[in-house]
Every structure is written in structure tokens, then in C-alpha cells.
Amino acid sequence: MSTHISSCFSGVKLFPFWLDRSDAPAVERELIGRTNADLVIVGGGFTGLWAAVQAKEMDPSLDVVVLEAGKVAYGASGRAGGIVSTSVMHGLPNAVRVFPNDLDALEQLGQENLDGFKQAVAHYGIEADIEWNGEMTVAVEERHLPQLREDYELHRRHGHNVVLLDREQVQAQLASPLYAGAMWSKDRSGTVHPAKMAWGLKAAALRLGVRLYELSPLTRLEDNNTSMVVHTPSGRVTTPRVLLGTGTANVGITDINRRVVQVRDHVLATDPLTDEQLARIGWHNRQGVYDTRTQLNYYRLTRDNRIIFGGLVSYHFNGNPNPAQDADERTYYRLGEVFRKTFPQLQDVSFSHAWGGPIDYCSRGAVFARPYFDGKVVYVAGYTGFGVAGSRFGARMGLNMLLDRDAPERHLDIARTGVSMIPPEPLRWLGAKITFHAFDGADDQGGWKRWWINGIKRLGFPM
Ligand SMILES: Cc1cc2nc3c(=O)[nH]c(=O)nc-3n(C[C@H](O)[C@H](O)[C@H](O)COP(=O)(O)OP(=O)(O)OC[C@H]3O[C@@H](n4cnc5c(N)ncnc54)[C@H](O)[C@@H]3O)c2cc1C
Numbered sequence: 106m107s108t109h110i111s112s113c114f115s116g117v118k119l120f121p122f123w124l125d126r127s128d129a130p131a132v133e134r135e136l137i138g139r140t141n142a143d144l145v146i147v148g149g150g151f152t153g154l155w156a157a158v159q160a161k162e163m164d165p166s167l168d169v170v171v172l173e174a175g176k177v178a179y180g181a182s183g184r185a186g187g188i189v190s191t192s193v194m195h196g197l198p199n200a201v202r203v204f205p206n207d208l209d210a211l212e213q214l215g216q217e218n219l220d221g222f223k224q225a226v227a228h229y230g231i232e233a234d235i236e237w238n239g240e241m242t243v244a245v246e247e248r249h250l251p252q253l254r255e256d257y258e259l260h261r262r263h264g265h266n267v268v269l270l271d272r273e274q275v276q277a278q279l280a281s282p283l284y285a286g287a288m289w290s291k292d293r294s295g296t297v298h299p300a301k302m303a304w305g306l307k308a309a310a311l312r313l314g315v316r317l318y319e320l321s322p323l324t325r326l327e328d329n330n331t332s333m334v335v336h337t338p339s340g341r342v343t344t345p346r347v348l349l350g351t352g353t354a355n356v357g358i359t360d361i362n363r364r365v366v367q368v369r370d371h372v373l374a375t376d377p378l379t380d381e382q383l384a385r386i387g388w389h390n391r392q393g394v395y396d397t398r399t400q401l402n403y404y405r406l407t408r409d410n411r412i413i414f415g416g417l418v419s420y421h422f423n424g425n426p427n428p429a430q431d432a433d434e435r436t437y438y439r440l441g442e443v444f445r446k447t448f449p450q451l452q453d454v455s456f457s458h459a460w461g462g463p464i465d466y467c468s469r470g471a472v473f474a475r476p477y478f479d480g481k482v483v484y485v486a487g488y489t490g491f492g493v494a495g496s497r498f499g500a501r502m503g504l505n506m507l508l509d510r511d512a513p514e515r516h517l518d519i520a521r522t523g524v525s526m527i528p529p530e531p532l533r534w535l536g537a538k539i540t541f542h543a544f545d546g547a548d549d550q551g552g553w554k555r556w557w558i559n560g561i562k563r564l565g566f567p568m
Pocket residue numbers: 147148149150151152153172173174175176177178179180181182183184185186187188189190321322323324350351352353354355356370371372403415461462463464485486488489490491492493494495496
């Protein structure tokens with residue numbers, strides 16, 4: 106008889122596994138006093154860090170300041186599942202949905218971005234436990250197979266090295282009684298330790314001469330016509346250009362909050378699996394995995410063979426960045442149940458860490474860059490849960506816009522168009538509540554839940 110799921114949480118830490126390390130780098134000092142810079146980057150997540158590194162690569166003489174409200178990597182970046190994917194559009198099917206006429210060019214940008222990601226990792230000697238084992242989309246129900254086959258054909262047409270696996274073949278890769286088939290995309294993706302990646306980028310930025318201040322939140326943006334003044338509690342920077350890599354945070358620009366919504370996603374880390382436990386599920390090729398549930402789950406192995414198992418989205422009124430539920434162990438029980446249903450062979454495995462993190466959801470389902478203050482400020486976000494590699498591209502797109510550099514994406518709608526507005530509160534809260542309630546039962550019960558989700562999709566929102 107199986108025990109109640111709470112028994113698997115007896116030693117759990119409600120903190121991101123990735124950040125729970127004694128070798129985290131020292132926190133940089135806070136900004137105190139007045140200074141000037143050629144470029145200010147706000148936010149020390151992947152977007153801000155990639156922007157800092159790439160700005161120095163574009164022009165080593167630029168004086169670049171990064172301001173991070175808390176500590177580098179403590180936002181979405183150090184909380185991610187860490188599956189690295191090529192697409193800058195949240196996958197090919199989403200690119201088809203949003204920019205069907207630019208598919209080849211977007212694929213090319215994704216490929217170049219991943220090449221740039223790999224080169225930077227090698228060039229700066231970033232140690233981030235990267236494994237290039239591909240990614241697998243697993244169908245958890247027979248009726249998801251036709252869609253899987255369609256996605257497979259789409260990827261093949263665009264030159265991806267993909268294979269379609271039947272029930273037996275997928276079990277040989279990763280054993281779960283739920284899997285009816287899978288698509289394994291063999292290259293162009295893998296897994297990374299996201300906190301080590303962010304800390305590696307931080308070290309690279311510092312080596313390049315970037316002035317990085319932690320514990321230095323932007324409190325106000327002041328427009329002086331020819332320049333901007335970026336205020337923090339103890340300092341200010343005068344600069345002609347500001348890149349905002351602040352994710353879903355409220356930075357005082359109402360238009361941003363109309364277009365980007367914070368939803369919370371949740372993740373579990375197991376204790377390290379013994380060789381015998383790992384042998385029960387196989388997973389010799391250690392791919393990153395997404396499943397086809399409406400309430401999507403994603404999972405991967407860590408270097409010490411823990412399973413990172415993510416995917417239980419929620420919404421909190423006004424996009425509350427610190428909901429009480431994240432600090433309550435019971436929030437994670439449902440995710441634990443899904444883990445057990447997926448891998449009933451691992452009933453004896455417990456969870457070591459559980460955490461939540463912010464997803465910057467937008468109608469495009471992928472990154473956008475938007476100018477403010479006559480182009481002196483550019484905001485970059487909207488990855489919708491798919492920004493580990495995409496953030497390098499997002500940062501580059503933002504810099505190209507801010508510095509007015511010609512670049513391939515500036516001739517495409519990905520850089521030329523924006524994202525739709527999302528209804529304000531309390532409609533936003535109501536819509537999100539109904540949608541997430543529908544997610545929970547859509548696969549098992551169908552009925553109005555599936556009808557509602559299809560309706561939201563038809564309105565142009567990615568699900
Ligand atoms: C649970 C979870 C799982 C995910 N899994 C994956 C995955 O497997 N693969 C994938 O590709 N993507 C994944 N993502 C998405 C990915 O993590 C994000 O797209 C990416 O990290 C976004 O980086 P960012 O720098 O834009 O945002 P963030 O990392 O959130 O950085 C924004 C930074 O801005 C700072 N900031 C905010 N306000 C201010 C201010 N006023 N002043 C100064 N600084 C400020 C914040 O403190 C924060 O550090 C996941 C996200 C979550 C939450």
C-alpha cells in the first residue's frame with residue numbers, strides 16, 4: 106500500500122536546490138553614491154548577465170553598470186529546471202502559431218544563439234554541469250500521439266535530428282507506465298545547472314570590467330531628455346541607455362505590467378538516486394523531458410542523479426512575487442503525486458528541495474523587446490518559461506535595439522512587433538483561476554475544461 110505523499114517531504118527544504126550551495130560567489134557591494142555609465146543594465150538574471158557580457162563583447166570600451174535588486178540568480182534564472190533548448194520562440198510549434206512566415210529565419214537565429222551560448226561557455230570557462238543529451242517530449246496518453254507525430258514531421262521538415270519512439274522504444278529510454286510514445290530531439294538541446302551558469306556569467310562580466318552592484322534595486326527611472334537617471338536606495342547612475350532585464354518585477358512602467366503576467370511555477374528535487382533506483386527507470390541517455398499533459402511537467406537528472414521535476418503553475422492576485430503558498434510544504438504535494446504517478450517504481454524516493462519561481466507569461470509565449478522613454482530604455486522579457494538559452498538572444502535583441510545596431514532579427518516581426526495587452530485585475534485573476542482549474546482536470550475529465558482552454562488558445566494566448 107502506498108504511503109501518504111507527505112512522508113516523501115519529511116526532510117524537504119523549501120529552497121531552490123541549485124542555490125543551496127556553499128560555493129556560491131561572494132555578493133558584490135551595493136551601489137552607494139553618484140556615478141555615470143554608458144549603459145545601465147537592471148537585473149542580474151540570465152537576461153541582464155548575457156546583456157552585460159555581450160555589450161562588452163560588442164564594444165569593450167563601453168562602461169557598463171549592472172544593478173541587481175537582491176542577489177544574482179535568485180530570480181527565475183536560479184530556479185529553472187535547466188533544460189536548454191534551441192528555439193528562441195518557445196519551440197517550433199509556437200513559432201508556427203506566432204510567426205509562420207519567418208520560420209526559417211527564426212530557426213537560424215535559434216541555431217546561431219545556441220552556437221553563441223556554447224562558445225561563451227567554452228571561452229569564459231563556465232563550469233555549469235552542461236550535458237548535451239537532447240530533449241524528449243513524452244506522450245502520457247494514446248490520444249496525444251497524433252499531435253506528437255505532427256510535431257515530429259514539423260521538426261524533420263526543419264532539419265532537426267528527431268526520432269519518433271513507440272511505447273516499447275520510449276520505455277527503453279525512460280520507463281513510465283504512462284508513456285505511449287515520444288519524440289526525441291537528439292541534438293541542439295541539453296541540461297545545465299542554472300545557478301552555476303548564472304554565477305559563471307557573473308564572473309565573466311566582472312572579468313570583462315562590468316561594474317556589478319547587488320542589493321541595489323532600481324527605485325525610480327528619471328527622464329532628463331538626453332539621459333536617464335537610475336535611482337537606487339543609496340545611489341544613482343546617469344546614463345544614455347538602460348536595459349531592463351527585470352522579468353515580471355514592477356519597475357514603475359505600467360505598460361509592462363499590462364503585457365507580462367507573473368505566474369508561479371513549482372519544482373521538486375529528489376534525493377540522489379542510487380544506481381539501483383536509477384536502473385528501475387533507465388534514462389541512460391539523460392535527456393531533458395517534457396510531457397504532453399495540459400498542466401505540463403518537465404524533468405531532468407542532475408550530475409548527482411537527483412530528478413528535478415517541475416510544473417505546477419499558479420497565479421496570485423496582482424502577480425504577487427512572494428506568495429505564502431510557496432513557503433508551505435503542502436503546495437507541493439500535488440506535484441509529488443504526479444511524480445509518483447509518472448514513476449511508481451520510485452515510491453521509496455524522497456524530495457530534498459521544493460521551490461517556486463516566477464514565469465514571465467506573455468501572449469507571444471516568447472521573448473520580446475520593447476522601447477520606452479523615446480528608446481533610451483528597452484525592456485526584455487516574456488520567455489514564458491523557456492529562457493535558459495533564449496535569454497542570450499533576448500539580451501542581444503534588446504542591445505541591438507538600444508544601441509541601434511543593424512541585426513538580422515530587426516528585419517523580422519520578432520523585433521518589429523510587440524505583444525498583446527492582457528486584461529487587468531480582477532479579470533486577470535479570475536481568468537487565470539478558471540484556466541488553472543481547467544488545466545487540472547482537462548486531461549482526465551475533458552468537458553467544459555477542454556472547451557475553456559481551447560477558447561483561451563483561440564483568443565491568442567499560449568497554453
Ligand atoms: C520554475 C521555473 C522553471 C523553469 N525552467 C526552465 C527550463 O527548464 N528551461 C528554460 O529554458 N527556461 C526555464 N524557465 C524560464 C527561465 O528560467 C527564465 O526565462 C529566465 O531565467 C529569465 O531570466 P531573466 O533574467 O529574464 O529573469 P530573472 O532571472 O527573473 O531575473 C530578473 C532579475 O531582475 C531583478 N530585479 C527585479 N526588479 C529589480 C529592480 N527594481 N532593480 C534591480 N533588479 C531587479 C530580480 O531580482 C532578478 O534577479 C523556468 C522558470 C521557472 C520559474
